[in-house]
Amino acid sequence: MAEPGLLVALPLAACLAAVFLGRRGALLVWVTGPLMLVLTWQLARAIPVVEPLGGWAPPLGIALRADGFAAAFLVMTALVAAVVGAYAATYFAADPRPRRAAAFWPLFYAVWTAVNLILLGRDLFNLYVGLELLTLAGVAMVALDGRAATLAAALRYLLFALFGSVTFLIGAALLYGRYATLDMELLAVALAPDTATVAAAALISVGLLAKAAIFPFHAWLPPAHAGAPAPASALLSALVVKASVLILFRLWFDVLPPLAGALLNALMGGLGAMAVLYGSVQAIRQDRLKPIVAYSTVAQLGYLLLAFPLAGAALGAQPWSAGAWTGAVFHALSHGLAKAAMFLAAGTIMLAAGTDRLDRLGGVAKAVPVASFAFVIAAVSLMGLPPSGGFLAKYLLLTYAFAAQQAGWAAVMVVGGLLAAVYLARPVNALMRAAPAEGARFARVPAVLQLAPLLLALAAMLLGILSFEPYRLIQVNNPAAAHEGLQ
């Protein structure tokens, strides 16, 4: 029972059921959560697996393919979604407005379906359909609160994302016109560096960068992710934006290495570096908890793009092959866990304190000690301190940068890490202040809302401590370009 099809069929069925059930859709998560964890775990033990849907092999049909890269993210997604689902069931149960809960559950399963589809799919049009499902559900989640500010943020997100959809679709159409297939594996075999292919690669990449909020397309992300309800923010930051980056990785490392070169590496690395620096500086300038966490996502996504210039650098000078690529994958995994934990913790803190203004958070660590502790643990992983998954990721990327004598990229990572310590120290400091702000009163919150973020934060930590298994998993069927680099 390790069929990739089930991993998309199950959340899809839950999505349809949730539309029917409305607010009672919350109950489904107690079945889907554990079931998806078991199914993804089984798949991770069975990879590599290929399943041609409908029995039709590409290029006529669509195949789902599970390699180590997909399996690692599928397990991470299942863990994040199951915990966020349990959190949301409690979070919305206390909500006096049934509208938000009724709308949340179909959107929640739509996101889960789309992320799994994107991880398993290799067909460009099928990926486009997955991106559409992801985008529409994501935008609707941002608008859930219904305040004027969140509606504006949702609309801005929609415009950026639709721009990305259009360019992605035109690029896919060009590739189909040129190669008569949309399957990535078949495209990789036939690929020739001609005008149409270069134009398509540029269009698809720009579209994915816009959807992933990579600098200079980042402007939509902070208000959107900060304005959504806490469980939605967690999904958006941990999974939704990352899905676009993962397609970008697949595209360039699996299909397009013949088009890659120094220019692409410098461009992608440059955008990543700008995202790290800009996002971190903006995060320092915020004085509310959720915007800090949201700007941190802008910065953390930047690290992923550093894999472009660093992959394959210093070939043979390192004991691990594909280290920089693996480092980026580890970074995405640990960021997914830590960022989801952080947004859930922020949501619990906001419920308790009634605000997320840093100067009003004094004494909150006494009111919600476990959630505050979870926030700190997640911060340790985001800063890249040992023994977290974030540390391992940065360690792999940094050693590659130094071995290849690419001091520039190393400097970006070191400065980014220091800036992360600054922007995360402010909220941690605010949480730990013993004296409550004047007139502050703390509400009691259910235990689940404190334990859920702790579970994810500890998972981010365990990713660093028990890194051997995930490391081995990621290497199954990894792309050749991960070893040789995009030269």
Add this chain to the structure above:
Amino acid sequence: MIASAAFDILLCLLIVTVAVGSVAARDLFGAVALYIVYGLLLAIGWVRLGAVDVGLAEGAIGAGLTGVLLLGAAARLKAAPDPPRLRIVPLLLCLAVSLGLGAAVLSLSVPQPGLVPLVQENLAASGVGNPVTAVLLNFRGWDTLVESVVLVVALVGVWALAPDDLWDGRPGAAQRVKRDAVLNTFGRLLPPVGLMVGIYIVWIGAYAPGGAFQAGTVLAAVWLLAIMAGVAEPPPVRRPLWRALLVLGPAVFLLAGLHGTLWGAFMSFAPAKAKTMIMAIEFTLTLSIAVTLAMLVLGRPRRPA
């Protein structure tokens, strides 16, 4: 030969002119009207290219449904947006992108058979005679299933924009129509005809151009007409029957796909049963698409149930 070439050139010129007119139109309503004309011309263009299915979809969804949605949006915008101004930098950027795209398209060697031979080869095993339906429901049914869910999710997103106290209420404004007035009469006369057309389009989709998305649009239009004419009332969102209708088509499709895992692969149909299953999916999908599209046009709930 010359006549058809002249027609095509004229059509292309018209499409470009109407597109520019729509972008440059001074008022919103004019822009939308030209956009609808643009969609209809585009539909003729697809027919000229021999892609009748795409033409049908473009006419029904691109021009018709999108046009209605845009008209509704334009009517609700109180303040008119600033009239378009000519900006040099974006203009140059657009020109560069257009030229690049043009060069890329021209660099493709035409005509390419694409996957047509492969589709023809496997058509017999697909259960239907129309190659487009074979691709949409069988070879790439997974795409179509997810797309139909995208529509439902979009509707949930629209509902979520309702005020908290009305979120499960009735969408659309109350219609006050005089009995025996023109609209009311049309509202009684046209639906039976439209219903027949819709059922025909989905049935014929198995052999010739047609199918669930086009038929769903026709049925949605019929229902909307009946609502606008005051013959029918839009149902409240809280009523389970209507929410069940929304998900019926995708659910039947998904169950059929899961049934496939029992004997072959996920989303597969046994050739002997394929025709029956595809028609069952098409009909339920048509119903769900019709309800979803109509409710998208009706918008968020704004009246108590």
